[in-house]
Amino acid sequence: MTDSVESRLAAAGHQLPTLGAPIAAYVPTVLAGDMLYISGQVCQADGAIIKGRLGEDMDVAAGMAAAQSCGLFLIAQMKAALGDLARVKRIVKLGAFINSTADFTQQPQVANGTSELMILAFGDAGRHARSAVGVPTLPLGAAVEVDAIVEVHR
Amino acid sequence: MTDSVESRLAAAGHQLPTLGAPIAAYVPTVLAGDMLYISGQVCQADGAIIKGRLGEDMDVAAGMAAAQSCGLFLIAQMKAALGDLARVKRIVKLGAFINSTADFTQQPQVANGTSELMILAFGDAGRHARSAVGVPTLPLGAAVEVDAIVEVHR
């Protein structure tokens, strides 16, 4: 196998999703210097948004799975932008927004769905800074949205 | 005309707003290397905050207009920081926060009010990465707040 990131993902049962067009007037990634900025990726499975709100109709395990799907889309965006995932030098920062009721406070556990995927895929280069906050609603009713900043090899 | 960005905006009926002082203990922009970080700009018209909440007392069209005003303030901040808008190399990332009820899910459409203005003003250099999320409330009751990261020519 030529791409160790994808082979690690495949060994864990993950496959990179097919990317659609952004749902609005922006682009999925911008490379500025050696930093790749990735637009917020909403959770999706089988081509449909994973809808839900933590503390209401989605439990932590389902939230983590939703967050994991955001991570797969982030990695798919890296591949689309860079051509080769070996160009990823470091996952620098994730911004995780968790659709939450006012009394749900386990955003860190949910966001771990994305974070643990990054470490699985990239090893130490996947260890990132992060913020995780609750929000009352997300685009299209999505349960989780995560954006990212990635340092790349030129 | 010496500034093509402002002439494009003027041709579309837009005028850059006059900037006031930040409402708190921070500065509107910081230039670090060739990246300009712009503080969150709340929507304003005629010197007053545009108040409202999507899904409650403001519809998508009004939300887009509010978001557009955030964009005009972002561009005015770029001009104040850089002197000449020709120094804008790329709009890299927008972070859009939309004052929303829990059942409003069209944050992308609202945020397009800012995004489309950036493309109008800067063309391909205005195409940016973006996150757009709902929030339950914003400073001074504003409907929309948008911050930005901009790559500049030194």
Added chain:
Amino acid sequence: MTDSVESRLAAAGHQLPTLGAPIAAYVPTVLAGDMLYISGQVCQADGAIIKGRLGEDMDVAAGMAAAQSCGLFLIAQMKAALGDLARVKRIVKLGAFINSTADFTQQPQVANGTSELMILAFGDAGRHARSAVGVPTLPLGAAVEVDAIVEVHR
């Protein structure tokens, strides 16, 4: 005294907190080039999360104190990552998330608790860009979470 930042803080009665491990699968800081990205720091005092929601069970003064504790943790993370706070060149950007009811709109005043501490500690180098938004809930019930981007001397 060898560290003027810490001596300024001490003169104002502040002491840098002891850092615990992150509560999830991420790291507290990532240095990419000359930019240090710091994970969201939740407010803490005496080793416990400061819980609360502005507009409900916490007033602006208590919110500012909570935000100030986030600032102390941000500075402690800078010291842990850089070894010497004299390597801080500029506080570039703060992202402040304030646990708020839907009718609380004084997020800027609350976030000033962090911002004013940065100016106290670093002087003009502490003057930063910022966004401050309301959120309905935060990890572990925290009242305030703030992340940061800091430019460093190599």
